[in-house]
Amino acid sequence: MKDDLDTALAHLTAARNVVVLTGAGVSAESGIPTFREALTGLWARYRPEELASPEAFQENPQRVWDWYAWRRQLCLDVAPNAAHHAITALQDLVPELVLISQNVDGLHQRAGSANVLELHGSIHRIRCFACDRPGGDWPDPVGEVPVCRCGGLMRPTIVWFGELLPADVLAQAEQAALGADVMLSVGTSSLVYPAADLPYTAKRQGAFLIEVNPQPTPLSPIADVCLQGLAGTWLPRIVEALSARREA
Numbered sequence: 001m002k003d004d005l006d007t008a009l010a011h012l013t014a015a016r017n018v019v020v021l022t023g024a025g026v027s028a029e030s031g032i033p034t035f036r037e038a039l040t041g042l043w044a045r046y047r048p049e050e051l052a053s054p055e056a057f058q059e060n061p062q063r064v065w066d067w068y069a070w071r072r073q074l075c076l077d078v079a080p081n082a083a084h085h086a087i088t089a090l091q092d093l094v095p096e097l098v099l100i101s102q103n104v105d106g107l108h109q110r111a112g113s114a115n116v117l118e119l120h121g122s123i124h125r126i127r128c129f130a131c132d133r134p135g136g137d138w139p140d141p142v143g144e145v146p147v148c149r150c151g152g153l154m155r156p157t158i159v160w161f162g163e164l165l166p167a168d169v170l171a172q173a174e175q176a177a178l179g180a181d182v183m184l185s186v187g188t189s190s191l192v193y194p195a196a197d198l199p200y201t202a203k204r205q206g207a208f209l210i211e212v213n214p215q216p217t218p219l220s221p222i223a224d225v226c227l228q229g230l231a232g233t234w235l236p237r238i239v240e241a242l243s244a245r246r247e248a
């Protein structure tokens with residue numbers, strides 16, 4: 001049975017290396033609008049490419065900066081949900097856990113997860129658009145786009161349309177997938193590459209693949225277990241059951 005929690009738990013109990021890949025669905029219950037939902041209100045008039053691309057930043061840096069400042073505030077105004085906290089708790093229930101996220105909201109870190117591999121960057125950190133020099137955390141408060149000492153403008157570290165993912169982070173994620181005994185794909189539509197490739201990489205080398213999503217995705221047919229439903233429901237249930245098995 002594809003929705004068999006017990007089978008999933010048996011593999012998680014026996015696993016040494018567990019990899020968790022998350023997408024926007026893991027933050028949905030925190031009230032974070034997904035990328036496309038954030039194009040509302042005064043931003044509704046723009047297409048994503050007009051706000052989340054290098055061309056958009058070159059054309060109107062302040063507009064792009066303002067949109068990310070607004071989105072970042074949305075992230076700061078919400079809290080991690082039960083799914084984030086369960087993933088943090090899972091780190092203590094398995095020998096090795098690598099958390100890979102496509103999310104930029106920083107909620108995994110606020111829930112206590114360490115060493116998050118942020119494939120698509122972070123809305124909380126900036127770097128220079130011209131020379132790539134890291135600019136540290138998003139400056140608070142700031143209205144104007146900060147200027148780098150090279151004279152270039154600072155931008156969020158978020159990966160924009162047409163940009164490559166950070167090579168070092170992607171390499172670590174691929175390495176983790178190659179060594180995974182179990183991979184959990186949580187709250188992602190599995191449509192955006194190369195992140196969406198990671199579960200296939202894990203599966204090809206023999207990992208047991210568990211998907212958590214209320215909807216079927218292109219990954220569902222190759223998943224060993226599909227836990228249909230909310231991350232905030234299934235992940236605490238998995239953590240609770242694993243904890244009980246450890247105490248038994």
Ligand code: APR
Nearest residue numbers: 023024025028034035102187188189190192213215230231
């Ligand atoms: N629990 C689990 N899954 C959920 C929940 C929930 N509470 N709510 C929604 N989902 C699922 C949806 O069914 C969908 O499959 O989360 C997925 C969200 O899909 P997307 O919005 O496409 O987000 P994601 O997969 O992270 O997109 C990848 O695309 O938008 C770009 O760069 C952006 O990182 C993002 C990338």
